Amino acid sequence: MFKLKEYNTDAKTEILAGITTFLTMIYIVIVNPVILSSAGVPFDQVFTATIISAVVATLWMALAANYPIAIAPGMGMNAYFAALVVGSNGSIDYATAFSAVFVAGIIFIILSLTSFREKLIEAIPNNLKHAISAGIGLFIAFIGLRSAGIIVANKSNLIGLGDLQSEKVVLTLIGLAITIILYTLNVNGALFFGMIITGLIAFFRGQLSFDKGLFASPHLPDGLMISNPFAAFGDVIHHDLYTVVFSFLLVTIFDTTGTMVGVAQQAGLMKGNKMPRVRQALLADSFGTTIGALFGTSPTTAYVESSSGVAAGGRTGLTGVTVAILFIVAAFFSPVVSSVSGVAAITSPALIIVGSLMMGAVAKINWNDFDEAFPAFLVVLAMPLTSSIATGIALGFISYPLMKLVKGKGKQVHPLVYVFAVLFLYQLIFLPH
Numbered sequence: 001m002f003k004l005k006e007y008n009t010d011a012k013t014e015i016l017a018g019i020t021t022f023l024t025m026i027y028i029v030i031v032n033p034v035i036l037s038s039a040g041v042p043f044d045q046v047f048t049a050t051i052i053s054a055v056v057a058t059l060w061m062a063l064a065a066n067y068p069i070a071i072a073p074g075m076g077m078n079a080y081f082a083a084l085v086v087g088s089n090g091s092i093d094y095a096t097a098f099s100a101v102f103v104a105g106i107i108f109i110i111l112s113l114t115s116f117r118e119k120l121i122e123a124i125p126n127n128l129k130h131a132i133s134a135g136i137g138l139f140i141a142f143i144g145l146r147s148a149g150i151i152v153a154n155k156s157n158l159i160g161l162g163d164l165q166s167e168k169v170v171l172t173l174i175g176l177a178i179t180i181i182l183y184t185l186n187v188n189g190a191l192f193f194g195m196i197i198t199g200l201i202a203f204f205r206g207q208l209s210f211d212k213g214l215f216a217s218p219h220l221p222d223g224l225m226i227s228n229p230f231a232a233f234g235d236v237i238h239h240d241l242y243t244v245v246f247s248f249l250l251v252t253i254f255d256t257t258g259t260m261v262g263v264a265q266q267a268g269l270m271k272g273n274k275m276p277r278v279r280q281a282l283l284a285d286s287f288g289t290t291i292g293a294l295f296g297t298s299p300t301t302a303y304v305e306s307s308s309g310v311a312a313g314g315r316t317g318l319t320g321v322t323v324a325i326l327f328i329v330a331a332f333f334s335p336v337v338s339s340v341s342g343v344a345a346i347t348s349p350a351l352i353i354v355g356s357l358m359m360g361a362v363a364k365i366n367w368n369d370f371d372e373a374f375p376a377f378l379v380v381l382a383m384p385l386t387s388s389i390a391t392g393i394a395l396g397f398i399s400y401p402l403m404k405l406v407k408g409k410g411k412q413v414h415p416l417v418y419v420f421a422v423l424f425l426y427q428l429i430f431l432p433h
Helices: 011-025 028-037 043-064 077-086 094-114 116-123 126-148 167-183 190-204 229-238 242-267 279-294 306-311 317-330 332-340 344-364 370-386 389-406 415-430
Strands: 071-073 151-154 158-161 301-302
Touching: 011 190, 011 306, 011 332, 011 344, 028 043, 028 071, 043 301, 071 126, 071 279, 071 389, 077 094, 077 242, 094 116, 094 229, 094 242, 094 279, 094 332, 116 279, 116 370, 116 415, 126 151, 126 242, 126 306, 126 344, 126 415, 167 190, 167 344, 190 344, 229 242, 229 370, 242 279, 242 301, 242 306, 242 317, 242 370, 242 389, 242 415, 279 301, 306 344, 317 389, 370 389, 389 415
Parallel strands: none
Antiparallel strands: 071 301, 151 158
């Protein structure tokens, strides 16, 4: 079913890769409820909805498209939902806001059933694809360094070096050293075993504890957030939520598409300029967004942390099935998940190492032609500095056609690139992001 031999892998490697991906992205089942609960959504509602949407979307990606890419509610869109859609608008409650997410998901499904998103992937210039992969790598390495406390906020120049004597940083550096050694020795599952060893050290050093117990039954306090799909469309029309729907749609399309391309390139699964089984893959996040809205969570997206599983050897949907199963298990062990996800030193080394591996894509960028190099540079630079994959992609899409026009090469640019350059320019200037 997963064609393991064809992809030069085996079940053990795929399962270890799935565990690695799961451990690097499990924080979302805690962080997402924390963010959305600030908008009034019950914590348990979002916790369960997060897992349901992640399981549905990741299984679709695994079984229908056979990719080792995990999907879950995305960071950024949850903050936009809580702070701007609900928080800054007294007339909009969270139930109404979920209607906008649902409508965006339905439109997303329709677009994914057509050749539109497929053509979009083919339309992205190769240099920008390589830049997206490298930018994601730099971004997740930055996330790892920041969450571990190795990089901290600095008043004079925004960021600076953290306290290298703190227990959190020391544990991260030890875990990083252990994982680097294992990876250098070509140990299968080096990232996963690095996390296990780091977790054991954290436990015996008192940095990891399970004071809240081990088991808790998942439930949905509010039941289904959307029981009548037609009423959801009515809410969008009544409250004029067209801009909100557009924002969810635009950012999620490019966040997911960019991540899929970057991870697929890292795994060596791209066939020239095309992504095999792309339509099945693109339906995964659109279904995840729609299902997630029904139960009570913000839009889903392909997770950059999937690259950690790819680095651990994941090449097929068996990796995704493993992730989905672990999410189901996590639904019954929320106290344990909360404890492990609260120790950044366990997962940060994997993110840093994977980031270094993905940065190798910069070698494939054409740095000799400035009209090719500078848009790629903006993509790589903007992703970590703005903490947004979509913003990096936006700047690349805006600058690329402009520079080609100035150079007299405007006809070489795909028409879709021009269309989205205008849309991204509008989004960056006039819409919250």
